Amino acid sequence: MEETQPVPRVGVVLFVLKGKSVLLGRRRASIGESTFALPGGHLEFGESFEECGARELMEETGLEMGKADFLTVTNKVFLDKSKHCHYVIVFLRAVLADPNQVPQNPEPDKCDGWDWYDWDNLPQPLFSTLDEMVRSGFNPFPAT
Numbered sequence: 001m002e003e004t005q006p007v008p009r010v011g012v013v014l015f016v017l018k019g020k021s022v023l024l025g026r027r028r029a030s031i032g033e034s035t036f037a038l039p040g041g042h043l044e045f046g047e048s049f050e051e052c053g054a055r056e057l058m059e060e061t062g063l064e065m066g067k068a069d070f071l072t073v074t075n076k077v078f079l080d081k082s083k084h085c086h087y088v089i090v091f092l093r094a095v096l097a098d099p100n101q102v103p104q105n106p107e108p109d110k111c112d113g114w115d116w117y118d119w120d121n122l123p124q125p126l127f128s129t130l131d132e133m134v135r136s137g138f139n140p141f142p143a144t
């Protein structure tokens with residue numbers, strides 16, 4: 001019988017910025033359980049990064065994405081207790097279409113809820129990839 005080899009997948013993740021804050025939610029999922037993470041998910045066949053980001057943001061938070069820019073990309077192998085997987089993760093910076101929108105939690109099985117957190121006072125523990133970026137001095141805000 002032919003065995004399916006695991007392959008790398010593409011994730012698109014958003015730094016949604018509002019003033020000096022970023023949108024984070026506490027994950028309820030196999031990878032990064034209980035950590036604070038950015039909204040995002042798997043790139044689907046035929047999607048642009050922006051389309052994927054806007055779709056995942058709507059599915060996970062009910063928020064409508066406004067302008068988005070490419071920030072960076074990482075190549076990450078997760079050796080989680082429950083699951084081993086490999087992602088190329090594309091990070092975008094985005095703002096909301098309407099800054100007064102309030103995040104909802106349409107997928108309570110995947111997230112405890114979304115809120116805005118001051119970049120200078122982020123909650124702990126952060127999702128591993130985000131934690132590594134913050135520790136390395138990464139800053140998602142546009143240069144002023």
Ligand SMILES: Nc1ncnc2c1ncn2[C@H]1C[C@H](O)[C@@H](COP(=O)(O)OP(=O)(O)OP(=O)(O)O)O1
Pocket residue numbers: 010011012013029031037038039040041042043056087089127129130
């Ligand atoms: N905040 C994050 N920082 C870095 N990588 C992330 C982040 N969020 C997700 N990823 C990476 C690792 C995840 O396993 C992968 C897919 O995202 P995840 O949120 O687990 O999928 P999903 O359930 O939202 O996607 P789908 O709905 O498409 O199945 O992307």
Ligand SMILES: [Mg+2]
Pocket residue numbers: 039040041056060
């Ligand atoms: Mg997700």
